[in-house]
Amino acid sequence: MTLSGKRAVITGSNSGIGLGVAEALAAAGAEVVLNSFTDRPEDHDMARDLGARHGVVARYIAADMSKGAECRALIEKAGGCDILVNNAGIQFVSPVEDFPVEKWDAILAINLSSAFHTTAAALPGMKAKGWGRIVNVASAHGLTASPFKSAYVAAKHGVLGLTKTVALEVAGQGITCNAICPGYVLTPLVEAQIPDQMKAHKMDRETVIREVMLDRQPSRQFATVEQIGGTAVYLCSSSADQVTGTSISVDGGWTAL
Incomplete structure (x- = not known):
């Protein structure tokens, strides 16, 4: 399996799941663009080190995923992408009646709206090439709920709805859109x-x-970040050409209950 010649943009990828996905895509030969909202020397060093380890081009581009314009600019600065992994996300826990409005707005913006903006910016280039892969990192909380996580659960359910809609809009154009639903990683x-x-x-x-x-x-x-990364690589491979508009749970059986 090789993704040589493909460029992947992974949002929220200077640590955790995002970085694990970037490592897996780079190991498969893809050029990778790391992202977070910071713009520190160590962010750029991380990208260079990742690229050197896997023998691929790797860059870091700072963009605040709470701002739609910056989400779209990320794709433009990357030079477009063949693979888009929408991973950026934050969490906050509180009863609904006490949930801070600013936290609700931030979670919806970063966990859901950012995926809309990056996808809208990436699709024209994918359509022009006749190939593309969009992988949205959702959550077990996109399929079920827990108390005190209203914004996160709402956003992740929304990500699954967006995933299905985009998949239907681009069906038959060589582009797929799927979600990964991790449990605790x-x-x-x-x-x-x-x-x-x-x-x-x-x-x-x-x-x-x-x-x-x-x-x-x-x-x-x-679950491990390597397992999530491996799932993303599979969804980008030719084996998954007809896998679209769906979600893959990597949750140790959580949503089977």
């Missing part, structure tokens, strides 16, 4: 939460992971 952000959970529940590491953090994930195992 062991990222640096999640790893940092484990000590606090151990202290709060007075449990050892393995018990707090199994009984608290992965309570809703029947496998009682985290």
Whole structure:
């Protein structure tokens, strides 16, 4: 499987799932464009290091995914893309009646509207080439709900609706649009939460992971960023030419319950 000659833009990709997807696409031969809202020397160094490891061109382009104009400018600055991975996302937890309006607006903008803007900017180039892959990183929360996560759940359900709509609009044009729905993934952000959970529940590491953090994930195992990256590579491959408008759950059985 090779993605040589393809350019991939991955939003929210200087850590966690996004970086894992970028690594997997680069390993498959794709040119990659990393993104986040910061513009630090270490961001650009990360891209150069990734490219050097895999022998591909890799760049970093700063863009704030809460701003539609910057989302669209990201695609333009990248020179268009063959593969678009909409991964940027944030979370906030609160009862609906106490949910800060500014947090609601930010989550909807970054988790949902950014995917609309980048997709709208990328599609003309994909149509001109007669080939394209759009992969939206949704969530198990795009298929089910949890209390106190109203904005996140609403946004991720919206991502699945957008995925289906785009897939229907471009069907038969060599372009596919799909979503990946991870459960809990062991990222640096999640790893940092484990000590606090151990202290709060007075449990050892393995018990707090199994009984608290992965309570809703029947496998009682985290998904890995490598597994999410591998799923993205599959969706970009010729094996998935007829896979479009759907979601793939990587959630240890969470949504099978």
